[in-house]
Amino acid sequence: xxxxxxxxxxxxxxxxxxxxxxxTLSIPDGDFVSLTGRSGAGKSSLLYVLSSLDDPxxxxxxxxxxxxxxxxxxxxxxxxxxxxxxxxxxxYLIAELTVLENVLVPALKxxxxxxxxxRAEGLIAxxxxxxxMHRYPRQLSGGEMQRVAIAxxxxxxxxxxxxxxxxxxxxxxxxxxxxxxxSECNEKEKTTVIMVTHDPDFAKMAKxxxxxxxxxxxxxxxxxx
Amino acid sequence: xxxxxxxxxxxxxxxxxxxxxxxxxxxxxxxGVSGFFVGFQGFMVQQLVNNAAxxxxxxxxxxxxxxxxxxxxxxxxxxxxxxxxxxxRVEGFQEVQSPAGWYRRLAADPRVAAYVPxxxxxxxxxxxxxxxxxxxxxxxxxxxxxxxxxxxxxxxGKFTDIAVGGNRIVMGDELMKRLGxxxxxxxxxxxxxxxxxxxxxxxxxxxxxxxxLDLQAFASIQDIQRTNLTPNQVNEIGVRLKDYQEADVxxxxxxMSSPERVESWxxxxxxxxxxxxxxxxxxxxxxxxxxxxxxxxxxNILNMTVNQKRQDIAILRALGYDAFDVIMLFFxxxxxxxxxxxxxxxxxxxLLCSYLQSIPFMPATPSNPQGHLHIALTFEIFAQAAxxxxxxxxxxxxxxxxxxxxxxxIDIIRIGG
Numbered sequence: 001x002x003x004x005x006x007x008x009x010x011x012x013x014x015x016x017x018x019x020x021x022x023x024t025l026s027i028p029d030g031d032f033v034s035l036t037g038r039s040g041a042g043k044s045s046l047l048y049v050l051s052s053l054d055d056p057x058x059x060x061x062x063x064x065x066x067x068x069x070x071x072x073x074x075x076x077x078x079x080x081x082x083x084x085x086x087x088x089x090x091x092y093l094i095a096e097l098t099v100l101e102n103v104l105v106p107a108l109k110x111x112x113x114x115x116x117x118x119r120a121e122g123l124i125a126x127x128x129x130x131x132x133m134h135r136y137p138r139q140l141s142g143g144e145m146q147r148v149a150i151a152x153x154x155x156x157x158x159x160x161x162x163x164x165x166x167x168x169x170x171x172x173x174x175x176x177x178x179x180x181x182x183s184e185c186n187e188k189e190k191t192t193v194i195m196v197t198h199d200p201d202f203a204k205m206a207k208x209x210x211x212x213x214x215x216x217x218x219x220x221x222x223x224x225x
Numbered sequence: 226x227x228x229x230x231x232x233x234x235x236x237x238x239x240x241x242x243x244x245x246x247x248x249x250x251x252x253x254x255x256x257g258v259s260g261f262f263v264g265f266q267g268f269m270v271q272q273l274v275n276n277a278a279x280x281x282x283x284x285x286x287x288x289x290x291x292x293x294x295x296x297x298x299x300x301x302x303x304x305x306x307x308x309x310x311x312x313x314r315v316e317g318f319q320e321v322q323s324p325a326g327w328y329r330r331l332a333a334d335p336r337v338a339a340y341v342p343x344x345x346x347x348x349x350x351x352x353x354x355x356x357x358x359x360x361x362x363x364x365x366x367x368x369x370x371x372x373x374x375x376x377x378x379x380x381x382g383k384f385t386d387i388a389v390g391g392n393r394i395v396m397g398d399e400l401m402k403r404l405g406x407x408x409x410x411x412x413x414x415x416x417x418x419x420x421x422x423x424x425x426x427x428x429x430x431x432x433x434x435x436x437x438l439d440l441q442a443f444a445s446i447q448d449i450q451r452t453n454l455t456p457n458q459v460n461e462i463g464v465r466l467k468d469y470q471e472a473d474v475x476x477x478x479x480x481m482s483s484p485e486r487v488e489s490w491x492x493x494x495x496x497x498x499x500x501x502x503x504x505x506x507x508x509x510x511x512x513x514x515x516x517x518x519x520x521x522x523x524x525n526i527l528n529m530t531v532n533q534k535r536q537d538i539a540i541l542r543a544l545g546y547d548a549f550d551v552i553m554l555f556f557x558x559x560x561x562x563x564x565x566x567x568x569x570x571x572x573x574x575x576l577l578c579s580y581l582q583s584i585p586f587m588p589a590t591p592s593n594p595q596g597h598l599h600i601a602l603t604f605e606i607f608a609q610a611a612x613x614x615x616x617x618x619x620x621x622x623x624x625x626x627x628x629x630x631x632x633x634x635i636d637i638i639r640i641g642g
Contacts, residue, residue: 044639053543054635073547081545088638092540096232106544108228152544164638 002064002192003027003050003160009058010045010215019045020056020215029159032186032193034203037212043196044164046212050194051084051162052076063160081109085153085161085191087182089168091145093137093152099124100133103151116155123151127181143174150181154189161185163195167202179205226550230557233530244526245566247519248614252570253577255512255610260578262508263601266501273494275374276438278341278463279472281493282479284321285486289314320458322484327462336475338467339371342459344449346417348442352404359400361416361442363449372465375431375443381408382429390445392452395429397439414442417453516617519566523559523621531555531629535637542634555626556619563618567611574610578602 003026010020020042027033027050035043048054050061052068060067063083068076093102100120107116124133127147129140137145146166153161163182167175179202185191186207197203204223211219234241291311299306321327324342331340341364348361366385370376376384380398387393394414396406406412406427413422425444433439450456466472472489480487491498531538538551578600585596 048635048638053638077545077547079545080543086540086543088540090536092536092543092638094229094232094537094540096236097229101232105229105541109545109550 002029003194004062005046005050005059006062007059008046008049008056008061010049010054010056012057018215020049023059023215023217025210025217025220027192027194029192030186030190032183032205032207033195034206034209035194035196035212036198036200036203036209037218039198041212042215043212045215047162047164047194047196051086051160052080053086081106082156083159085156085158087146087150087153087161087163087166089165091137091142091149093145093148095137098134098136099129099140099148102137102148103155105152106156119157120151120155123154124148127151128177141174143170143177146170146174146178147181150178150185154185154191157189158191160192160194163193165196165198167197167199175199175202226553227557227561230554230561233534233554234558234561237526237530240526241562244522244562245569247522248563248566248618249570249573251512251515251519251617252567252610252614253574254515255613256571256574256606257577257581258508258512259606259609260574260600260602261581261598262504263603263606264599266504267601268599269497269501272435273490273497274469276433276435277490277493278372279466279469279490280464280476280479281486281488281490282321282327282462282464282483283486283488284318284460285484286315286318318484320455320460321462324459324462327483327485331462331464336466336468336471338465339368340462340464341365341368341372342446343369343461343463344446344453344455344459345461346449346453348417349415350400350404350406350442351413351415351422352406352410355404357400357403357440359440359442361394361414361444361449363444363446363453365446366443369443369463372463375433375438378431378433380430380432384429384431384443386428387443387445387448390448392423392425392444392448393428394425394442394444395431396427396442398430398432399436399439400442401427401430403440414452416449417455419452419454423452512613516613519614520617520621523562523618524625527555527559527622527625528628530558531625531632534629535632538629538632539634539637543638548630551630551632552623552626555629556622559618559622559626560615563615563622567614567618570614571607571610575602575607 005023005025008020008023009018011018023046035046037043045054049056052061052063055069060069062068063079068079071079094105097105103120103124104113104116107113107120121133124130127150129144129147132140132144137148140148150166161182166182167178170178182193182195183205186193193206195206203209207223209219209221209223210217289312291308292306294312295303295306328340328342331337344363345360347358349356349358366388370384379395382395384395387395401407404412408427408430411424411426414425415422431439450458466475469490473491476487476489476492541551541554579602581598582600583597
């Protein structure tokens with residue numbers, strides 16, 4: 001099992017508000033999981049805890065058999081850089097960098113921007129942005145920016161891709177395009193995709209659907225694709 | 226991180242330029258103002274050190290003050306003494322007590338470059354209807370030329386012309402003007418306590434640019450001893466050292482073991498040196514103010530950038546960049562501005578100083594024939610300016626950079642930036 005959550009719980013604030021409770025699940029390599037539920041169900045919180053961006057207050061998360069709470073700063077940042085890719089509802093592209101440079105930002109951290117350049121160009125072309133490689137984010141549409149964000153998440157060939165409502169701010173055409181890209185990443189590159197979505201149709205595109213309510217898992221089903 | 230930092234700076238060209246301008250002006254001002262002050266002071270010190278002896282050994286004079294005789298007259302029994310007419314008198318000697326002992330001592334001291342025995346006396350020069358009171362110094366001209374730069378200031382005749390004796394004198398330019406005297410003319414001089422006026426032939430004229438010195442006259446020591454009716458008397462020994470900065474220590478040491486008053490050039494010019502210290506304090510406070518303003522420029526811009534770039538910070542942290550990387554992202558922006566602004570400031574400061582050095586600014590003197598400003602272009606000034614630019618940039622950058630590194634990516638992402 002590649003990602004394992006063991007009795008995860010999280011609460012914060014004063015007085016404490018519980019947002020995750022007693023979550024135990026495992027996500028095997030190559031899986032495509034959608035986290036669904038109403039607003040406030042705890043989907044995004046679970047995604048952030050599973051992806052190491054946030055700390056649980058109870059339980060633990062194991063990635064590759066290692067408890068991420070026990071990782072040192074260096075190990076944790078290396079994990080985020082090389083093993084995990086992130087896509088958020090907002091693209092978070094750096095306005096001062098071109099499309100190609102944005103895609104290469106993770107590689108820049110480990111001084112692999114030269115060796116990863118051809119992969120970056122390949123990803124950009126694959127996502128239909130070959131002609132816009134040297135443009136700045138302000139010169140792109142919302143859908144294009146989100147595709148650049150996915151290319152950035154995929155540049156280091158991560159084992160896991162965490163996507164928090166990646167289609168949330170896109171129109172239907174662009175949203176479908178993004179979903180196709182995520183499916184392609186899962187199928188062709190065997191990347192494990194864990195995605196938060198509100199959209200039931202997109203949730204069904206995943207292999208597995210975890211339904212949440214009030215910070216708890218209330219359903220964990222395989223989709224019949 | 227330098228790559229992204231540079232992109233940030235280039236994207237905000239106007240802000241970057243204005244911030245850079247602050248450091249630039251601060252650094253240039255430091256080089257310019259320091260060059261001016263240090264150069265001027267260096268010039269003045271050289272004048273003080275070279276125009277007169279660096280250590281003066283003089284016949285001691287003690288001054289009787291109001292309460293010095295209280296105890297000898299009235300004993301220990303009274304706390305307060307009041308004099309209707311307080312005692313006042315100058316006590317001491319008119320001459321150096323053991324000149325030969327001093328000569329042996331000075332000749333044996335390896336720190337002494339040269340020394341000259343002198344007899345200085347008040348003199349009243351008369352030429353026709355013109356009379357001018359001043360000081361005439363009797364000396365050995367060869368030794369005097371080694372101890373001071375008087376020989377370099379000669380504009381007519383040679384300083385050594387007084388060596389042959391026969392009542393020859395060299396006069397300062399100002400003194401000759403006031404007397405209306407010309408070269409080779411004979412003037413009458415009443416020297417010291419001798420009431421008889423004696424003729425002296427003017428064989429040389431000097432111009433130093435210092436009015437005090439240019440009002441004086443020099444003659445052979447034997448002539449002045451004879452005219453002053455004080456044969457063999459010496460009332461001052463001027464000493465030049467190999468290192469003028471040792472003057473204070475040597476003067477204090479010699480003063481402790483002799484009946485003479487021994488003073489260094491710094492003691493004799495304490496007022497001027499204290500003005501220099503005030504100038505230096507002003508210089509530093511002005512420059513520190515300028516650099517604080519420049520530093521605040523960097524601080525404000527970086528603070529603003531950190532707030533504007535919260536989303537970038539969040540995504541960088543999510544992509545594996547750690548807190549140190551974020552610090553470097555913002556710190557390096559401040560340092561780039563500091564280093565570039567500092568480098569341009571140093572360059573323009575150098576050009577400014579070079580230009581100031583080349584323009585005539587004050588009346589020409591023998592030591593400064595072109596009348597140029599004396600500007601110091603020393604490594605120390607440039608190193609200090611560079612260090613101050615870098616330090617102010619570093620201090621101004623580290624606070625916003627640290628604040629940026631402490632931002633929690635998850636908090637930013639959760640609220641959507």
